[in-house]
Amino acid sequence: MPKLTEIKKVLVIGSGPIVIGQAAEFDYAGTQACLALKEEGIEVILVNNNPATIMTDENIADQIYLEPLTVESVSKIIAKEKPDGLLPTLGGQTGLNLAMALTDAGVLAQHQVTLLGTPLETIQKGEDREIFKSMMKEINEPIAESQSVESVAEACEFANQIEYPLIVRPAYTLGGAGGGIATNQAELTRIVKNGLHQSPIHQVLIEQSVKGWKEIEYEVMRDGNDTCVIICNMENFDPVGVHTGDSIVVAPTQTLTDQQHQMLRSSSVKVIRELGVIGGCNIQFALDPTSDDYIIIEVNPRVSRSSALASKATGYPIARIAAKLALGYHLDEVLNPITGDTYASFEPAIDYIALKIPRWPFDKFYQADRSLGTQMKATGEVMALARNFPAALNKAVRSLELGLDSLVCPGIEKLTNQQLEEGIVSPTDQRLFLLAEMLRRGYNISQLKAFTGITKYFLEELKRMIDFEVSLSKKGWEHVAASELKQAKQYSIPNSRLASLLAIEEQTVLDIINQLDLSASYKMVDTCAAEFSADTPYFYSSWQEYDEVEALDKKHRVVVLGSGPIRIGQGVEFDYCSVHAAFSLKDQGVAAIVINNNPETVSTDYSTADHLYFEPLTVEDVRQVVNKEQADGVLIQYGGQTAINLAEGLSQHGINVIGTDLSMIEKTEDREQFYQLLNDLSIPHIPGATVMSVADAKAVAAEIGYPVLMRPSYVIGGQGMVVLKNERELDDYLSTLIEQTPSSRLFPLLIDQFIIGDEVEIDAVCDGEDIIIPGIFEHVERAGVHSGDSVAIFPAPNLTSEHKATIEDYTRKISQYLNIRGIINIQFVMSEDRQTIYVLEVNPRASRTVPIASKITGVEMIDLATKVQMGKKLRDQGWMLGLHKEVPFYAVKMPIFSSTKLPGVDPILSPEMKSTGEAIGIGNTVEAALAKAFGWKEEHFLPISEEKGLFLSIASVSEELIKALKTITGKVVATKDTAQLLLANGYQVDHVLTEQDAQMAIENEQFNVVCDQQSPMIRAQGLMVGAVVLSRIETLTAYLNAWQHKEVEPNTLKGYQNGVNDLNKVKVEV
């Protein structure tokens, strides 16, 4: 069937900022889908307020709205653009919910917008558990006993009819937020109460638990002609009970017979047909390990994290094909782009195992509850491809970047057997490592299975690898046979691990491997197990003999390092940068080779690079690829700290690290050298020093004076960074740090005087002589808040021309001194009187603000930086040099937190980063832009009314705050101290409450906004009831000011830029 001819203009809703449960997979899916639509001549209108995405790039859609994802905002866009169709299934839960809300509001009917792809009723059938349940009963598909309830009493009543444990699943929430498993009535009451709050329709499902069954997933596609295909099935390492987003997952299933597979396949097909899905659908099953009994756990009638994983695991581009199906195409009419000459109506056959491990934020949030259950906690994930299970596991563990090269996790060896046994009963992020330790201690498979319910196959495979490692370590170096070394490499055991097992130097291992002429060989991902030749394949390493990489025929070949899993401090923005570096290389006629291991991203799309390698980002793994490809060198500036950290190691192996010289990178990372550099350039820096011992730390802190800012060196996202007010706090901090950090990594520690001033930052492209600074970001919060967690305004609204000149001057001096070739990020702090500008830190790499600066100004920074690194001059690129003239509108970067997903994590802003993503707001005034940024999503920019007011508990005030408070017409309540402080500054609150009463009032939902600097309990309570929780008076002031400018029309980025595109272009003389 030809495509639907009446559809010419389509609105696509993106998934917005990254939060737990909704990460980069939707950038990947959305980008693919938009391009697939454009290919068909469709005019694509995109709404997505996540600026750090490829999806929102100029060439991905025809009109791009970086505007709030609210009914109000999107309704206006629909009224303006009048699209023929709306594609809602590519923007995750956010996109789906918004499409449903728009339908309910009558907006789609009013403007005659057709919902494309999966029909709305289907979405509701999949999402509303009661409807889903009755539908499954109708078609005779088994589901767990369950009931939807809207109160705790109803929940308890149902619980009395069936047995505990019971699963609680709130309706319409992301990543299972607010859910859990209850083993008794007290737990049930607590979980249901929270779940009802989290569910937008105040409904939760109470469900009989099939804990311990195998959890199996199917990714299915269906077209309008009722043809159904299974793209991939997956088996969870963890049995039912852990959210699939928090489970270790393998594809395809490993322990199902063909009969069982076909049984679940047939069930999937039956369900997708009954639902009437057009496009992709994910179905989760629980399968009894002792029979063929199964139940359907849930159905997601949209592209999802699992579909991204299935796409990368098989090569089949689900989102792209789903977009084509939404336009009316049939599966047998769409080409499989990987093979180029077979069609999308087939089921991929793979000849490797794909293994995913989630990346959890517990390395940062050590105070968080690490238990895994029905509520997802991971921020990202890694995928490894291999020819056997141990190799996949080893690769995935390396890819996590936890500093581990094996299943040995430092600290675990100190645990007693009893602690280990207790530790594995309930799943946590560490369970895999605990299991490995127990196998090393001689526990047998049956014991471990009894503790965990994990399928024996997986435990056996773990044991196989651990036994092999143990046998190697017992043998000693001289007695290890070549065949055993080959086996070790076939298990993907890295040289560093072999060195420690055999008690020799890593270099010795490498020498022997080279002598034996062993090397990695690369196999293709081709969707068809080599049955057909492939056009655009990608690769993974094995150590079997046969290698399939055909040399790229371009003269120059350059490797771009990706940034690995999404984690706090290193998000999708670095994927944006890696992808642009690859695009730029291709534009310049250079072969682009990308290495990354994050299955969610655009960088691991088969079409991004000339060659893609799904590999861990370690020196050894990268070196092998560079050697295989005979690459000219490696670009390390775009993959965040992950890539920068490899620079030295790669260079030591003689690999050309392109761009800024390594010794210069070192100067920015080593505090002594860095301060020396600033001194040489007469640039002020904050008094501070590097210390190597506890005593040293105390002495230095006393000398520079409290408060001090302290952190370990070489960290990302301000990990472990704190402001310390006195020596007692210093003592506490150090003793906590010593407990958590292996002593080898504790020192050096960096101590600086803490200056409470305004912060600004820039990103610049430099070629050693010239620089381009597209603009300056000004942080709303003063120093003490991690730059990733500050609200930032671009261009900076409150700087004088002298300030700007100074910033430009410092940037030029630093980049020339360091001979920066590529990109640089510099953070500054101003003294309180704004007379002195200190350089806070220099990052010789791309930063999270690069996508925003690039998009807002049109200066494609990564492209320019890559060109410089390929030898071009900045002055020949058509842009004016130096600090650019400002665009006449403002963009606000709003950090987005996933605090509700992580019980135990205090949302207070601090030097340690906590946000998982960011939203953008654009407006012609600062306030308008702020309003859009605060109002990024429904129910996030709440009014302060008489019924639901503002609660204040703060330690300081500012003139601006007092002024802003006076604009409030609603109720303002404060603690006694705060009320006095405000009164002293000329503002009287309406009521005063004790902390205890305040907590009660918050619980009773009397406040829409809570600004608290004193009590973690108050902040946690605020989050629980869905209030806006702030902890800085600067943020509150901005919030209040923004509220005055709420009514703003949406506009496209091009619309804002209208007429200013050439502002900083070099005028060509005729």
Place this chain on the structure above:
Amino acid sequence: MDQFEGYLVLNTGDVLSGKWLSEPFCQEGELVFNTAMTGYQEVITDPSYAGQIVSLTYPLIGNYGCNDQTNESVHTALSGLIISTPCFDPEHYQSHYSLVDFVNRVGIPTLYDIDTRALTKIIREHGEVYGKITTDPNDQPVQMSVDPELVKHVSVKESVYYSPQANLLEKHVVVFDYGHKQSIVDALLKAGCEVTVVPYDTSYLTIQSLDPDAVIFSNGPGDPASLSAFLPTVKAVAETYPTLGICLGHQLIALAFGGKTSRLPYGHRGSNHPVKDLATGKVMITSQNHGYVVKETTIDQSQWCISHLNVNDQSVEGLRHKTKAIQTVQFHPEAHPGPVDTHHIFADFVESLCLKGAKQHA
């Protein structure tokens, strides 16, 4: 466990080294690969693989063990098995034997630790490849063509009668056995039919004496052209009784009615082959195992219509006679292994017998 080296030597000159999973013994065969990711036991016991050394492209084999219920035939017929990584300690509630036990019980020479992807590419590039599983890397295969007597080896020697347990329909189906899979018989029994499996060389008169309501020409190994002596019987039987041809049976019917077959470059073997039903336009995923194919241009389109086509290479996947009750499919509607998308072919076939009511004698 013995882990000494075994070799797969090919007529292409390639020698792949691996380890013995079975007791070491040498055997030759045509090399084929199967891309299914589950169903290794069904593949191992499928008689259509007679004379072939089968390489499984999925690398992790044996994870759910083997049992006594999943066999597609009593005797395994394939010449050898090649895999990458076996599982020695399987776990599944149905499992009785590990893969090692199983291949030794049924006596199939099996090598593991072989780069099966490399082997797949060799087969794909050369098409027809012969090889030998051996203990000697300098060994060479002698066989250079498909054995014309494969069907004779795998067919039953005498008729076997099965009666259904339930749903009795009082319909009797005769299955010509060229190396049938047990799942074909099971599907008929489940539908309520009585089944008689007869030797491949059964005469028309014998069939007549069995008085069937319908006939199925089964799957089987080898080149259909080597069975040309039996084509007159095939034609006479098919013209007399409602007929369903599966795989080799489909090819034989095409040949019997004047069509021609040819060798596919490297066969279709796996559980993921898309087939389009030209009547509905729907695509179904099918299980396949064939090295030969009916040539579209040789079909008498005044008598026959092409009912199914392969989506990937547009090869003929099914035929239907325009006036007679004859239907044939190249794929395996009985599945095992593979999807059951086309299982309705059995149901439709049996239903058509019931609709016709009285027996249709010539």
